[in-house]
Amino acid sequence: MEPLGQYPDPTHVVAHLSDPHLLADGLQYGVVDTAAHLERALTRLRRLPTPPQALVFTGDLADRGEPAAYRRLREVVEPAAADLGAEVVWVMGNHDDRGAYSRALFGVDSEEPQDRVHDVAGLRIVALDTSVPGWHHGELSDDQLAWLADVLDDPAPQGTLLALHHPPIPVPMLRLAELIELHDQPRLAEVVAGSDVRGILGGHFHFTCYSTFAGVPVSVASASCYTSELAPDGRLLSGVDAHQAFTLLHLYDDRVVHSVVPAHDAVEVSGYGLEMLEPFRALTPEERFDMVARKDSPLNKGS
Numbered sequence: 001m002e003p004l005g006q007y008p009d010p011t012h013v014v015a016h017l018s019d020p021h022l023l024a025d026g027l028q029y030g031v032v033d034t035a036a037h038l039e040r041a042l043t044r045l046r047r048l049p050t051p052p053q054a055l056v057f058t059g060d061l062a063d064r065g066e067p068a069a070y071r072r073l074r075e076v077v078e079p080a081a082a083d084l085g086a087e088v089v090w091v092m093g094n095h096d097d098r099g100a101y102s103r104a105l106f107g108v109d110s111e112e113p114q115d116r117v118h119d120v121a122g123l124r125i126v127a128l129d130t131s132v133p134g135w136h137h138g139e140l141s142d143d144q145l146a147w148l149a150d151v152l153d154d155p156a157p158q159g160t161l162l163a164l165h166h167p168p169i170p171v172p173m174l175r176l177a178e179l180i181e182l183h184d185q186p187r188l189a190e191v192v193a194g195s196d197v198r199g200i201l202g203g204h205f206h207f208t209c210y211s212t213f214a215g216v217p218v219s220v221a222s223a224s225c226y227t228s229e230l231a232p233d234g235r236l237l238s239g240v241d242a243h244q245a246f247t248l249l250h251l252y253d254d255r256v257v258h259s260v261v262p263a264h265d266a267v268e269v270s271g272y273g274l275e276m277l278e279p280f281r282a283l284t285p286e287e288r289f290d291m292v293a294r295k296d297s298p299l300n301k302g303s
Contacts, residue, residue: 035072
């Protein structure tokens with residue numbers, strides 16, 4: 001549908017998913033069907049009116065780093081990406097294994113940091129590996145920071161999104177996560193500040209939150225597997241099989257809009273059917289405005 005308001009269509013649409021934690025087989029914690037949850041999220045993603053040009057997965061792709069889990073991930077994600085015509089951007093997380101990750105997803109046998117650059121119609125998406133083998137916190141080496149500075153030295157036509165697993169922000173809602181945050185964040189800030197980075201995408205925390213870093217907006221996507229209970233009842237830490245979501249980014253020339261999309265369907269209590277679409281399109285812009293905005297219009301009086 002053509003724009004109905006005062007803004008043009010976005011230049012880019014990016015779907016940001018995180019923490020699928022796929023297993024080779026079985027259920028996570030004996031309860032969570034991580035593959036089914038991811039499939040459900042992708043089904044809802046395919047129903048969105050404007051398909052994304054990229055699917056960005058910010059880490060913890062496989063719960064135990066199993067080679068078979070990465071193969072299963074590709075079996076679930078790649079058909080959906082093909083249907084959407086979207087490029088897939090993988091990012092390493094603390095649960096991932098570099099060797100299995102690089103072999104299964106890129107056909108490369110490597111134990112080195114998995115940093116990559118993707119060009120999506122002029123929008124640069126940099127996948128930055130903040131994982132530390134054997135640990136759950138995040139780090140970036142001198143070589144990685146130098147590599148990133150070199151990449152960002154040449155601005156991209158539509159700017160850059162930086163995708164990493166460990167978000168460089170405070171975690172006041174989940175204090176234990178402070179022990180597994182990204183270390184030495186000021187060093188990354190020196191590289192990002194003043195660059196063409198328009199947004200930083202992260203995961204790791206299993207709930208949606210937003211902040212800024214070096215003057216750049218930071219968006220943390222919830223998990224598709226299970227989420228962190230932020231108001232636990234008598235528990236120090238609680239994960240729940242509920243509230244899963246992903247984030248949709250609409251990029252404009254001068255801004256980025258972030259929308260949280262629940263990963264599960266819910267009961268509809270109001271709405272209109274698709275049979276209204278063609279008659280609506282046949283109206284003039286003035287008639288459409290009158291129908292939707294005027295409180296006593298036939299549409300609003302009947303709602």
